[in-house]
Amino acid sequence: MRKKITQSIGILLLIVGSFQVSAAEYLDGIVAVVEEGIILESELAQEVASVVIKLKASNVQTPPENILYKQVLERLIIDALQTQLAQRAGIKVSDEMLNGSLQAIAQQNGMDFEGFKQEIELQGMNYEAFKESVRKEIVINQLRSHEIGARVKVSEQEIDHYLDTEISAADQKVQYLLGHILIAVSEGASAATIQAEDAKAQSVTEQLRLGGDFKQMAVSVSDGENALQGGGLGWRTLNQLPTLFVDVVKTMSKGDIADPIRSPGGFHILKLIDITGARSHIITETQVRHILIKTNELINDQEAQRRLQLISARIADGDDFAVLAKANSDDTGSALKGGDLGWVIPGLLVPPFEKAMGKLEVNELSEPVQTQFGWHLIQVLERRNKDNKEQQKRNQARDDIRKRKIEEETGLWLRRLRDEAYVDIRLGALNE
Structure with missing residues (x-):
């Protein structure tokens, strides 16, 4: 069996599969106007197809077509807004930087550069399209670094307080595998809207506790960035989690579904999938x-x-x-x-x-x-x-506090970017 190409910055493989019929139905009209840009129906169908392939590879059942299209279109809108903002900020990726990233991806897959290019083509992908996807992802990462990372600072006092009050030495040896579902609430939402989203979060929680499939539920209802990957957050220590999750996760047992957690961005539902230990220093x-x-x-x-x-x-x-x-x-x-x-x-x-x-x-x-x-x-x-545990703890604390702040700020920044943008969705079923 041929080894599948993987890479660390999250580029989805652009392969048109089981949704080709949908692309043919829509031909190539405009599915959404995003500020001064547009998203074509063919782009949407192509991205949906790649998501379907990834879901099937993970043994996750695809949700109804209208829900899947809505989820994928929302992600394309967010990407388009970030790309346009990066263009206005003059952020560019040189060919030298792009080639360096591609070489790094090749090394992660245990290949030399030429072998990696050949493998891309053998797996049915257009190499130039793959390169541009990587370029876009680098641009977005640089934009986020410019807009968010540059203003996130971590003081020695924060590290001291963090180590003294938040994470014990025993806690730091534990890693958690978490699933996450976000029921988003826009800034400035009315009390009625907040109440409705709260009720939705409670309903989803109950369904999960009654045996509902978490990955399937995340794909269908979550507004989080990892929704289309089944809501997985990966393995994390407590100090790598958003602050509002820490106290909840510390009390959970394997398989637990936590009560919805309220944040400025909405309601968060967590499942503790697994727990494991830590490494020596x-x-x-x-x-x-x-x-x-x-x-x-x-x-x-x-x-x-x-x-x-x-x-x-x-x-x-x-x-x-x-x-x-x-x-x-x-x-x-x-x-x-x-x-x-x-x-x-x-x-x-x-x-x-x-x-x-x-x-x-x-x-x-x-x-x-x-x-x-x-x-x-x-x-x-x-x-x-x-x-080197003590110094390692401080170094890790600094990195994790910074990552936590960036993650929290990124979620709010993306929600604000979306709420303030002009977006005209022109596919009728997605406006319902």
Whole structure:
């Protein structure tokens, strides 16, 4: 069986399948006007077809055709609004950046670039169309980073408070597999509308508790971004969940359906599908020192290497590394300490330096190693394994608080973008 292409930024495969009849019925008229742009009926039918394929691959029954078309059209509208906003902001993706992303996708699938292109074509996809889908997704991600990510900040006080009050050490070792359904409520909705959506959320919750299929229900009724994937949020720790979910999820058992949770964006229904444990945070620290010779108009690569080889020979004859570092190293900060860079953790130093350092035994001298800073003579003094849990907790807390804020802001921003936009849906059944 041929391996299916996957990639991390969520591009759906544009394959026209079981909904070709619908595309033929509509021919190629306008299904929606979105600000200054349009969505064609053929675009809608094509996207519906790809969604149907993904649902079938996940063994999720497709909802009634009018509901599916409405869900997919809403997603196309949101994408169109973001694309237009990105164009107005002057956001563009160069061919170089696009090709880099495509190469990364190929590597994720265990292929070289040419093999990946061939596989795309063999699976019935148009490679140029696939490229443009990737380009559009990158543009949207850059737009969200510009509109939301740039203004999201995380303070040390927030991290302290977060670790002290929200997530215990035991909690951090637990991962949750969650399903999510959103019954959206627009900003400024009337009390009657809110009450009606609340009643809808309660009804959906009861149906699920009576044995309703969660994935099928999500596809049919959810307004969340993951609706067409059956509402799955994937594996997450508590500190990767939106704030308003945390206290609820901590009390749930496997298989539970929570009561609807109210937020500014609507009513959220959660199912705890599974629970699992966490990973160790043991890292290897290295105490390392070096001597740096920088290149310039007077010292080329060959001269820098020659000088380091002479220094290496002197150390082999008994001269002190620290004394030679103070006298010869162009890294003035470490030279004052005899070339000592202290204890370093993985990822702290530039890759060529770290790669060479990793191959050295304790007290062994390297050959001259080139980085963007110049040429280095490297010596490892000691290694130790350390439980980096506390620093890892803070780093993870910072990342997760930021992700949480971005996720919450993105949901509100998308809802506001949709509510404030001019959208004229011209397919009668979708206006009912």
